[in-house]
Amino acid sequence: MQKGLFSDFRWCLLVSALALVVGCSSTGARLKAYEGAALPDAETATLKAPAAIKVIRVNDEKMSAFLLKDMALQFSLKPGANDVVFQYRTIWAKNDVRRDGDSAVNVVESKPMIASFDAKAGETYTFEFEQAGDVREAQQIAEAFSAEIVNGARTVAIATSADTPAATADSQSAISGQSPGAMDTGDAAASVPDGLSTLEALNLLWKRASREEKEAFLQQAFD
Known part of the structure; x- marks a missing residue:
C-alpha cells in the first residue's frame, strides 16, 4: 500500500474511532448477543463488560471485534443458559524511550476463559476480577486470570470463569478479529460496501488491515 494512502487510512480510522467512542458513551447502547429479532429490554438480561474484559463469544454468537479495545460495553442476553x-x-502506554518503529503501548491479555450462568430477564450482571495498578501487575493477573460474573448488587457470584477447551482456529480468529482461515490482505483501504454504518465500515476496514498496518495505527493513535 502506498505511504500516502495508508496515512489517509490511519487518519480516517482515528477520526472514526473518536466519533465511535463519543457515540457509544452518549447513547449507552447495548449490543445484541443472541440470534433472532431484537427483544424489548425488559425481556432480556444485561451483561456489563468493563474496559479490561473483551467478550469474544456469547453462546454461538461471535461478538464484533472493535477497533478500540479498551471500551466498556453492555450486552443484551436472552434469559436462560448463557x-x-x-x-x-489491557493496554498500557510505554514510558521508556522508544526507537522509531517500536510500539507505543504494551498489550497485556489472558488466554480465553468461559463462564456459564442462567440469566434472568430484567437482571443486570457484571464481571468482578482483580484490578491492576500498572503493567507488571496486569501481566501477573493475566498469567493466572480468573473472574466471576456477579449480579447487579454484587452480592451473589453467579458464575466463575474456567479455561476454555483447547483453542480452535475459530476461537483464535475471534480473538484476532479475522474470519477462520482468513489472511491479511495488505489492502485495508479497499472499497467498503454502500449502506454500512460508520461502526460497521470501521470494523470491516480494521479486519482487512494487515498486522503491520494495525500495529502502525496503534502506535500513531497512542503517540
Missing part, C-alpha cells in the same frame, strides 16, 4: 467466552485485555 455461555460467555471472554479474555482479560
Whole structure:
C-alpha cells in the first residue's frame, strides 16, 4: 500500500474511532448477543463488560471485534443458559524511550476463559476480577486470570470463569478479529460496501488491515 494512502487510512480510522467512542458513551447502547429479532429490554438480561474484559463469544454468537479495545460495553442476553467466552485485555502506554518503529503501548491479555450462568430477564450482571495498578501487575493477573460474573448488587457470584477447551482456529480468529482461515490482505483501504454504518465500515476496514498496518495505527493513535 502506498505511504500516502495508508496515512489517509490511519487518519480516517482515528477520526472514526473518536466519533465511535463519543457515540457509544452518549447513547449507552447495548449490543445484541443472541440470534433472532431484537427483544424489548425488559425481556432480556444485561451483561456489563468493563474496559479490561473483551467478550469474544456469547453462546454461538461471535461478538464484533472493535477497533478500540479498551471500551466498556453492555450486552443484551436472552434469559436462560448463557455461555460467555471472554479474555482479560489491557493496554498500557510505554514510558521508556522508544526507537522509531517500536510500539507505543504494551498489550497485556489472558488466554480465553468461559463462564456459564442462567440469566434472568430484567437482571443486570457484571464481571468482578482483580484490578491492576500498572503493567507488571496486569501481566501477573493475566498469567493466572480468573473472574466471576456477579449480579447487579454484587452480592451473589453467579458464575466463575474456567479455561476454555483447547483453542480452535475459530476461537483464535475471534480473538484476532479475522474470519477462520482468513489472511491479511495488505489492502485495508479497499472499497467498503454502500449502506454500512460508520461502526460497521470501521470494523470491516480494521479486519482487512494487515498486522503491520494495525500495529502502525496503534502506535500513531497512542503517540
